Amino acid sequence: xxxxxxxxxxxxxxxxxxxxxxxxxxxxxxxxxxxxxxxxxxxxxxxxxxxxxxxxxxxxxxxxxxxxxxxxxxxxxxxxxxxxxxxxxxxxxxxxxxxxxxxxxxxxxxxxxxxxxxxxxxxxxxxxxxxxxxxxxxxxxxxxxxxxxxxxxxxxxxxxxxxxxxxxxxxxxxxxxxxxxxxxxxxxxx
Amino acid sequence: xxxxxxxxxxxxxxxxxxxxxxxxxxxxxxxxxxxxxxxxxxxxxxxxxxxxxxxxxxxxxxxxxxxxxxxxxxxxxxxxxxxxxxxxxxxxxxxxxxxxxxxxxxxxxxxxxxxxxxxxxxxxxxxxxxxxxxxxxxxxxxxxxxxxxxxxxxxxxxxxxxxxxxxxxxxxxxxxxxxxxxxxxxxxxxxxx
Numbered sequence: 001x002x003x004x005x006x007x008x009x010x011x012x013x014x015x016x017x018x019x020x021x022x023x024x025x026x027x028x029x030x031x032x033x034x035x036x037x038x039x040x041x042x043x044x045x046x047x048x049x050x051x052x053x054x055x056x057x058x059x060x061x062x063x064x065x066x067x068x069x070x071x072x073x074x075x076x077x078x079x080x081x082x083x084x085x086x087x088x089x090x091x092x093x094x095x096x097x098x099x100x101x102x103x104x105x106x107x108x109x110x111x112x113x114x115x116x117x118x119x120x121x122x123x124x125x126x127x128x129x130x131x132x133x134x135x136x137x138x139x140x141x142x143x144x145x146x147x148x149x150x151x152x153x154x155x156x157x158x159x160x161x162x163x164x165x166x167x168x169x170x171x172x173x174x175x176x177x178x179x180x181x182x183x184x185x186x187x188x189x190x
Numbered sequence: 191x192x193x194x195x196x197x198x199x200x201x202x203x204x205x206x207x208x209x210x211x212x213x214x215x216x217x218x219x220x221x222x223x224x225x226x227x228x229x230x231x232x233x234x235x236x237x238x239x240x241x242x243x244x245x246x247x248x249x250x251x252x253x254x255x256x257x258x259x260x261x262x263x264x265x266x267x268x269x270x271x272x273x274x275x276x277x278x279x280x281x282x283x284x285x286x287x288x289x290x291x292x293x294x295x296x297x298x299x300x301x302x303x304x305x306x307x308x309x310x311x312x313x314x315x316x317x318x319x320x321x322x323x324x325x326x327x328x329x330x331x332x333x334x335x336x337x338x339x340x341x342x343x344x345x346x347x348x349x350x351x352x353x354x355x356x357x358x359x360x361x362x363x364x365x366x367x368x369x370x371x372x373x374x375x376x377x378x379x380x381x382x383x
Binding site for chain 1: 214215216217218221224246249250251252253254255256257258259260261264265268269273276277280283284286287288290291292294295296298302305306308309310311312313314315316317318319320321322323324325326329330332333341342344345348349352353359360362363365366367368369370371373374375
């Protein structure tokens with residue numbers, strides 16, 4: 001039953017999403033693409049692009065989109081609400097603890113321990129999503145198959161991100177426009 | 191914070207829902223942007239919570255799993271109107287993206303087969319890659335900045351375990367959380383206080 005699968009998957013994702021939108025991207029990708037096979041890496045990359053262009057937090061946008069893609073309107077409601085359900089309970093409990101003891105040191109220690117794990121997960125996501133952009137996926141990596149235009153755009157954007165501190169929305173939108181123009185000119189096969 | 195809850199009435203609950211709904215529908219990017227909007231509304235305009243409380247609330251929101259903007263709205267709703275308030279602020283925050291993404295998803299297949307859209311999305315893949323590489327760089331730098339060998343070793347071990355040996359991601363998060371907790375409570379205790 002797809003709705004039940006969405007419920008169990010997203011409630012777990014909600015309880016383990018640490019490190020903000022991008023920090024928890026690999027966790028969602030792992031369950032949605034690798035474990036459940038609800039979509040491909042290319043589709044998942046599209047969702048990230050679309051989610052950055054639409055209002056609302058990245059994690060919620062992704063849950064809503066995955067739910068809608070797999071099971072329509074009931075799917076989007078189940079996925080989104082299951083994703084925030086653990087937070088409702090945990091935040092209320094933490095608020096009580098915090099205002100009782102006035103500190104969160106223990107929790108913050110655990111969170112500090114999670115930072116290396118989050119960095120490792122973001123690294124994994126960067127590898128997967130870069131392979132999708134440059135070689136159409138991890139299984140197609142070869143020199144002849146390399147999309148040099150994509151590599152050039154990524155490099156340009158990395159320079160802008162580093163030197164001009166461009167935001168993610170501008171970066172993704174910019175690469176979309178530059179990429180579309182170049183691909184249209186050279187007649188890139190889709 | 192306890193005991194200063196407002197008397198719950200329909201108007202109060204509606205204001206909570208509507209405020210979060212409007213902020214969520216109009217704010218791109220999430221995170222701190224949403225939080226500053228919430229602060230503007232609930233602190234500067236409505237005077238329902240104080241500036242100091244917001245700082246505490248953000249600290250709590252950041253310590254919980256999930257989306258920071260959603261967590262902040264939960265805690266604001268809870269503070270003002272208890273669990274019902276928390277549920278209404280969450281619904282207010284998640285409804286706009288849910289509706290927007292459901293509509294986009296319904297048209298995704300046609301949308302994706304349009305050549306111009308497909309070319310733009312193909313271009314965007316390169317941008318997403320750049321954003322991910324950039325975030326990886328700053329996160330790894332952050333781990334190194336602590337100058338504690340344990341965090342560097344954890345990063346290397348976690349990367350190898352997950353990327354090469356395909357360790358389950360939930361087990362990875364649990365293991366690192368437990369190690370981090372034990373480290374803070376034993377060796378790192380003096381340094382952290």
